Amino acid sequence: MRRTVGVAAASAAVVLMAGCGGGGPQSGGDQKLTGDKIVLGVLNDQSGAYSELSGKNSVTAVEMAIADFTAKYGDKAVTTDITVQTADHQNKPDVANSKAQEMYDRKGVDLILDVPTSSAALKVADVAKEKKKLYFNIGAATTDLTGKSCNRYTFHYAYDTYMLANGTGKTTTEQIGKNWYILYPNYAFGQDMEKSFSTAITAAGGTVVGRDGAPFPNTSGDFSTFLLKAPNLKPKPDVLGTMQAGAELVNVVKQYNEFKLRDKGVGLAVGLMFLTDIHSLTPAALAGTTYTDAWYWNFDAKNREFADRFQQKAGTRPTFAHAANYSAALQYLEAVQAAGTDDADAVVKALEGKTVEDVFLRNGKIRAEDHRVVHDAYLAQVKPQAEVTEPWDYVKVLETIPAAEAFRAPSADCKL
């Protein structure tokens, strides 16, 4: 009798344990991972002006994030079936719009990453809102993504015009010179940058003694009229702030050197510059130039370790956009892991208000109010050629701008 009880108890225990053991796979069925897999979509410029600062190497960065995530969680990962879809939006808003729809609807993409060019970025934000799918913007600069065009499914990751203007405008005014001459390309981005810079400079006690909108695109490639004007303004500007980007920035800097403005006491500050721009201009042409960087590969050992791994795969050093794509993909996967589902609303909940520390995000926080991802930014200065000791190590960080000061306060225009 006693024996029977014992057997029964043992079997009950076995059944119970089996039940417990079975709990894993069963609740796994409740995880609601669409198609039992995660698909990340990188939508960016793969052949045009922004293809080197981001482009295909951002896809490499995202693949690194997937590998690191899988290695970290192993069997405990929500899924090991994580793939990447990519598309070229050619910096055209209409192409970005249709590619984003295709990604969400037909390619089963859970998260769209990158999307440089503000006009294209804003279109994709609309698509994300409509489809209720996640979107981490990295490549675009417009503050509208966390302003009047913000929505529940859109996060803005690396930088924006406010951060660039505030960092460079404020710190350069305090440390290098109070009088500015601003040269900007006369279209939405340039005008926005000019306004943000003027505000930051004035707030820091500086003066904008002159501002000019250069034709955009500047078909003649010539900026000499403005560069000749700069040293003759009264009072003489201490700093020329150029808001040109890409090839136009290259033209401005080449001609700035031709007219020897630095020797005439006019320093150079650049609104938006990527590591790839410095590489193509050479540090000699830019020595002493200040700008705000969202991340620098040789800032500390942690960054450098990432940069080494990146170089093995991509053959070049990462720009801040590459590092941000890595971080964004990784933080999304972490959020899915924490939420146990790829349901967009649940992931948003897991992301909102989260503080994050990773190779890109230092003192990072995903703001719940407007979905701005804030983090430390850096005021950087291009080294003189003589101090460049290894390829791509072109910059020294003058100052770390704390996360709390680097970005603007949540905008009242944003209603999630």
Add this chain to the structure above:
Amino acid sequence: MSGFAQNTFNGLVSGAFYALLALGLAVIFGMLRVVNFAHGAFYMLGAFGAYVLLTEAGVPFWAALVIMPVGLGLLGMALERAVIHRLTTLDPLYNFLLTFGLTLILQDLVKLRYGVQSSPYATPSLLSGSVNFGLFDFPTYRVFILGFAVLLCVAVWWVLTRTRIGMVVRAATERPDLTRAFGIDVGRWVTPVFGFGIGLAGLAGVLAAPMRAVNPLMGADLIIVVFAVVVIGGLGSIFGSVAAGFGIGLVQAWGEAYLSNFPIVSQTIVFVVMAVVLLWRPAGLFGREEAPA
């Protein structure tokens, strides 16, 4: 006053590029009736060629200034023989499309190998200083470009007006059928003239390398203005293209300097001038009205 002189000087330097490119387009159009849309791509190849020669073979700027125009001129001649001349008897649209296609192919080939980021090219050390003109300093390199372009234009003018070759080319450019009627083999001159026009574009590209962003699309933007210059000067008019090139450079520089409160004006001024000229003289400033057949 010194400001005005500087701006004028700058306008002439920009104009020098327009003039060299427009001159090449004009001789090609005159002789072949081909609107060479690939002209901007050859300008880009000139600049890129200089960059590649310097970085991969250590060939200095001065040598590139000779090698690139000659090399591209030969490439142009080969292209003319291989494809362009097959289409010259057809509607001009065919060659327009062909050269446009060539542009895309050349741009993308360069993009494939060197990417879209601009490549660095330093000013030759001999020309990196500045020249003092009393009232103002001016970068030596710009002075050099202006002097070089003016000399080159004068040399071309001399060849065209004072030599027998020039006489034949001019006659063939302006009245090909009549020239043929005099028993001159116009066809023989077509290929070298095309090569010469392309060589000029390549030369302008080499000159641009130290002062402009060297990237695969550098010719694409510029060529639109150059077409406007050619139309203003009068399609096919050799003197007109040079005069309009320098003229448009000046108008742009003055526009930027003195109308800087209205950026939209300096941005569109070239095309406004073009529209006005076309209304006033439909054949361009120095073009000849086609006599009714």
